[in-house]
Amino acid sequence: MPVSKLVGARIKRREDPRLIRGLGHYVDDINLPNTLHVAILRSPHAHARIKAIRVEEALKCDGVVAVITGSDIQEQIGPVPVASQNPTLRVPKHPVLTVDKVRFVGEGVAAVVAEDRYTARDALDLIQADYEPLPVVSDPEKALEPGSPVIHPEWPDNVAFRWALKQGNLAKAFKEAYKVVKQRLVHQRLAPIALEPRGVLARYLPGEKELTLWSSTQIPHILKTQLSLMLRLPENRLRVIAPEVGGGFGSKLNVYAEEALLGYLAIRLGRPVKWIEGRRENIQATIHGRGQIGEVEVAVRKDGTILGLQYKVVADIGVYHQLLTPGIPPLTGLMLSGCYRIPAIGIEVVGVFTNRMATDAYRGAGRPEATYVMERMMDRLAQELGIDPVKIRQKNFPKPKEFPFKTATGLVYDSGNYQAALRKALKLVGYEKWRSEQKRLREERRYLGIGLSTYVEICGMGPSAAMPAGGWESGTVRMEPTGKVTVLTGASPHGQGQETSFAQIVADELGVDLDDITVIHGDTAVVPSGIGTFGSRATAVGGTAVFQSAEKVKEKAREIAAHLLEADPEDLVFSDGKFSVKGVPKKGITIQQIALEAHVAKNLPKKMEPGLSATSVFEPSNFTFPFGTHICVVEVDPKSGGIEIKKYVAVDDCGKVINPLLVDGQVQGGIAQGLGQALYEEVVYDENGQILSGSLMDYAVPKAGDLPRFELARTETPTPVNPLGVKGVGEAGTIGSTPAVVNAVVDALTPFGATHIDMPLKAEKIWRLCQGKKAARAGGGR
Amino acid sequence: MIPAPFDHITPVTLDEAIRALTSHGEEAKLLAGGHSLLPLMKLRLASPKLLIDLSKIPGLAGIRQEGDKMTVGALTTHYQIESSELLKEKCPLLPQTARVIGDVQVRNRGTIGGSLAHADPAADLAAAMLALGAELRVRGAQGERWLKAEEFFLDLMTTALSPSEILTEIRVPVLSGRCGTAYLKLPQKASGFALVGVAVWLRADGGLCADIGVGVTGLGAKPFRAVRVERHLRRKRLEPALIETASAEVTLRIEPLGDIHASAEFRAHLARLYTYRAIVEAARTAGISLTKAKGK
Numbered sequence A: 001m002p003v004s005k006l007v008g009a010r011i012k013r014r015e016d017p018r019l020i021r022g023l024g025h026y027v028d029d030i031n032l033p034n035t036l037h038v039a040i041l042r043s044p045h046a047h048a049r050i051k052a053i054r055v056e057e058a059l060k061c062d063g064v065v066a067v068i069t070g071s072d073i074q075e076q077i078g079p080v081p082v083a084s085q086n087p088t089l090r091v092p093k094h095p096v097l098t099v100d101k102v103r104f105v106g107e108g109v110a111a112v113v114a115e116d117r118y119t120a121r122d123a124l125d126l127i128q129a130d131y132e133p134l135p136v137v138s139d140p141e142k143a144l145e146p147g148s149p150v151i152h153p154e155w156p157d158n159v160a161f162r163w164a165l166k167q168g169n170l171a172k173a174f175k176e177a178y179k180v181v182k183q184r185l186v187h188q189r190l191a192p193i194a195l196e197p198r199g200v201l202a203r204y205l206p207g208e209k210e211l212t213l214w215s216s217t218q219i220p221h222i223l224k225t226q227l228s229l230m231l232r233l234p235e236n237r238l239r240v241i242a243p244e245v246g247g248g249f250g251s252k253l254n255v256y257a258e259e260a261l262l263g264y265l266a267i268r269l270g271r272p273v274k275w276i277e278g279r280r281e282n283i284q285a286t287i288h289g290r291g292q293i294g295e296v297e298v299a300v301r302k303d304g305t306i307l308g309l310q311y312k313v314v315a316d317i318g319v320y321h322q323l324l325t326p327g328i329p330p331l332t333g334l335m336l337s338g339c340y341r342i343p344a345i346g347i348e349v350v351g352v353f354t355n356r357m358a359t360d361a362y363r364g365a366g367r368p369e370a371t372y373v374m375e376r377m378m379d380r381l382a383q384e385l386g387i388d389p390v391k392i393r394q395k396n397f398p399k400p401k402e403f404p405f406k407t408a409t410g411l412v413y414d415s416g417n418y419q420a421a422l423r424k425a426l427k428l429v430g431y432e433k434w435r436s437e438q439k440r441l442r443e444e445r446r447y448l449g450i451g452l453s454t455y456v457e458i459c460g461m462g463p464s465a466a467m468p469a470g471g472w473e474s475g476t477v478r479m480e481p482t483g484k485v486t487v488l489t490g491a492s493p494h495g496q497g498q499e500t501s502f503a504q505i506v507a508d509e510l511g512v513d514l515d516d517i518t519v520i521h522g523d524t525a526v527v528p529s530g531i532g533t534f535g536s537r538a539t540a541v542g543g544t545a546v547f548q549s550a551e552k553v554k555e556k557a558r559e560i561a562a563h564l565l566e567a568d569p570e571d572l573v574f575s576d577g578k579f580s581v582k583g584v585p586k587k588g589i590t591i592q593q594i595a596l597e598a599h600v601a602k603n604l605p606k607k608m609e610p611g612l613s614a615t616s617v618f619e620p621s622n623f624t625f626p627f628g629t630h631i632c633v634v635e636v637d638p639k640s641g642g643i644e645i646k647k648y649v650a651v652d653d654c655g656k657v658i659n660p661l662l663v664d665g666q667v668q669g670g671i672a673q674g675l676g677q678a679l680y681e682e683v684v685y686d687e688n689g690q691i692l693s694g695s696l697m698d699y700a701v702p703k704a705g706d707l708p709r710f711e712l713a714r715t716e717t718p719t720p721v722n723p724l725g726v727k728g729v730g731e732a733g734t735i736g737s738t739p740a741v742v743n744a745v746v747d748a749l750t751p752f753g754a755t756h757i758d759m760p761l762k763a764e765k766i767w768r769l770c771q772g773k774k775a776a777r778a779g780g781g782r
Numbered sequence B: 001m002i003p004a005p006f007d008h009i010t011p012v013t014l015d016e017a018i019r020a021l022t023s024h025g026e027e028a029k030l031l032a033g034g035h036s037l038l039p040l041m042k043l044r045l046a047s048p049k050l051l052i053d054l055s056k057i058p059g060l061a062g063i064r065q066e067g068d069k070m071t072v073g074a075l076t077t078h079y080q081i082e083s084s085e086l087l088k089e090k091c092p093l094l095p096q097t098a099r100v101i102g103d104v105q106v107r108n109r110g111t112i113g114g115s116l117a118h119a120d121p122a123a124d125l126a127a128a129m130l131a132l133g134a135e136l137r138v139r140g141a142q143g144e145r146w147l148k149a150e151e152f153f154l155d156l157m158t159t160a161l162s163p164s165e166i167l168t169e170i171r172v173p174v175l176s177g178r179c180g181t182a183y184l185k186l187p188q189k190a191s192g193f194a195l196v197g198v199a200v201w202l203r204a205d206g207g208l209c210a211d212i213g214v215g216v217t218g219l220g221a222k223p224f225r226a227v228r229v230e231r232h233l234r235r236k237r238l239e240p241a242l243i244e245t246a247s248a249e250v251t252l253r254i255e256p257l258g259d260i261h262a263s264a265e266f267r268a269h270l271a272r273l274y275t276y277r278a279i280v281e282a283a284r285t286a287g288i289s290l291t292k293a294k295g296k
């Protein structure tokens, strides 16, 4: 097989046949004999004192084995951890089940363990919990006001942390500006809504003293470490398995109370225990994303050159920190420069406790907020200055030769060509044609809008120095005696398709058949070490580790081949999985034959260890910075507030592409979620901290039928950060799309004087904006 | 999302079902497609002790013509209505409405009887029933009676059915002559239910609107027939301005619902807009040419 035959090929996902036919095993598909089932009583109040909990009736229920409350376990299980650090961070104790107070709707109060799920659920209704309501802090801005009730009495106010960054001469920038444009921007709370909610199965073997925990998680290895600390169990007696995971989007990049609780119950009861989250629980008690309210000011010259940017953001933290909660808003800060040259930047973040579920990483995690701020502002500036939104972007792009490009926020963008992606997208969409169409239709009182988003994002996470729990990844390539190849990766893919793409990498490197390669992930007892899949890192970091191991295997094989062929290693050529002596193609040995020789170890070079396998841990020197341009064309009906997406074009650059089909899939899904934020999605808490969008009847995720056809294209600018040249693409679609949609809708409504509309762009908001206003005649707006 | 324990029986005759319903009273619930009832049970907003499954009773599903009426059995699914060639020809408003209910799975399971009996304030078929002046056939321990669609919906999820009655079939007129129909709905993005839905049929006589029926769902606590709008347009020459003034009357004496998806004020606006647009569309399909609509 010639080299590089598979990398770059559009190969169908090897995972899909089992998933599509229902043959995969998610947590709930794993059935152990004698399993008990857990249901969790959750708080109906956002803030209340627990006066009493009576569990006797529930315990009397036939089939109920145990009922556990917070006070039963507060000594036994450590608090739910937070990994992100910050010198100003206030960390309230986050119990697995709460003890004296409830602090958000959905907080775990008690757990019922029963012989089956139905009994467990029925028994919940028999637990009597008496609450004395306390003042609720729901709105994050009100939470900061003096006189607001304070959620955690150990501190004087509701501030969870502060984070700030200042670079360049802001005062000068704002003084010299031709214009300063200000805007308030709300990034509403979103629920990640993985198709498979969370689920945990735990089994303890008292003889072996071994706890095995199956969890729908993105980070089995980190979870193992954290659980061993929470449960005070030696880490080498703990095994975490992430079986099939039905979507995570960051919501499973966490350590949850239920994971520790189930581990504890398995040990205490001596039987396997299982808990499967329901959808309403999922919306209440799985982390939310976004939840930032920002005030941005941009100083600009008359010609559109940006001089400085100031951003103040109130980040709605929720009541406790989850694993990375305080790390997300600073990521927004770091990425605020977007794909522009901004000499002076000032950012102030204040994280605020509210009586709500914690926010944390949700697809894009901090970068969608940054991109939205910059891209919304580029359009606002263009509007204020009467410059075309394309021109103003181009004006502020760094040029390709300026890379690596250092931003005022201190990041170094690895590689980029923002012009090229923009140009390609403009051509693909037919920008000029749409602009004239827009003009023409306005004469007919029809409102077309064209929205751009030129984004850059940070991924391939990342150098360990910048990560809370290590930023490397491990990869093992092992040739079995029969010539089959087993690949172990510490990345824990859960839908991204690395069983396919990693096999492509290895197949090319070793010249073996794709079908002879198995990629194993997600089991801490099988994969020696790992970090996990998040931050679009699995391929850039994990793929590189696998690639380097394959290279090592090949080098060892070369030595063995040279030994067996009695040739100098330098004189060997490797092609189609076979080493042969240069100029003597007949004289050769296949890598499979070498694998067997290496295993039986009867005739190996002196001092060589038997076996043919290698493990690498790749530590990246930097993040990677994918970029691209998304363009959305909409028609808005000002009477009904309806939005129709007429065309959507995305040109993404994620560096080298290993499998275009997988990249397309990631971009498609990413755009869908970004569009969801722009148009539909919002976790609505009322002033009492009750969730008004608590089920999928009220929380609107985009469905296939709501989505237009996305026209996808790419430019390819490899990264120097890893030998594969890959950057990552898991989140790009979500990051790039949201502002394109909002910009398009605002653009459509400029004749009505629109400058900004907060997301989600519900029909009513649009109607209100247009109501009673007569549209300016065509020609006025862009 | 696990319902409380319940029993399940599958009677094979209507009488058997009525007997079970009578003897268990409020503890029992009829089960048709289950697409309204089961969600309620999973949320434990309803916890019936007994489900009386109608699926094994012969004759409850089906579509047929009886003279100038179309008869649709209560257990007929939304999909059967949507795909019925007979209905498309004789009473197209029904398939037009059924087509936009939920998604394929919902339409494959959900039934017209279940939808009407459940009386969701935003149910689509209710609007069509009201526009068409449907008659509903009901059987109970006391025998049989017919109800007009307008008498059927009483309040939020409340109908004129007594707890031991079963809706067996629905009768709508065959639309003869130069008729036009339209069902327009703005779906709530999460549930797909109507924020507002307006069903219209009208008969044209030259440029005149000889007769018209307008049914509205989603706006208030119950779907209703917009009699004022109809009265305003009956036997009139249809003009955009006239339709506009008529449509404005759709919200009179109605208290619109408001929630996180749309305020009462916006729902009222949508009702007027969609009424206007549905009438224009029905007029167009009836072959009435309106002068160019002004700004709507």
Ligand SMILES: Cc1cc2nc3c(=O)[nH]c(=O)nc-3n(C[C@H](O)[C@H](O)[C@H](O)COP(=O)(O)OP(=O)(O)OC[C@H]3O[C@@H](n4cnc5c(N)ncnc54)[C@H](O)[C@@H]3O)c2cc1C
Residues within 6 Å of the ligand: B029, B030, B031, B032, B033, B034, B035, B036, B037, B038, B039, B054, B074, B075, B100, B101, B102, B103, B106, B109, B110, B111, B112, B113, B114, B115, B116, B117, B118, B120, B122, B123, B124, B125, B161, B165, B166, B167, B168, B191, B192, B193, B194
């Ligand atoms: C995801 C989803 C989306 C939906 N979207 C829409 C939508 O867009 N528009 C819309 O209109 N509907 C929608 N529905 C509701 C759907 O149309 C239901 O099928 C319908 O409302 C109920 O019909 P059913 O046959 O499923 O009734 P069931 O759920 O079985 O019963 C509903 C109620 O009616 C009673 N009942 C049933 N049959 C009879 C009878 N013959 N006589 C007396 N009482 C009876 C039952 O006891 C119960 O109280 C949706 C449902 C779901 C789950």
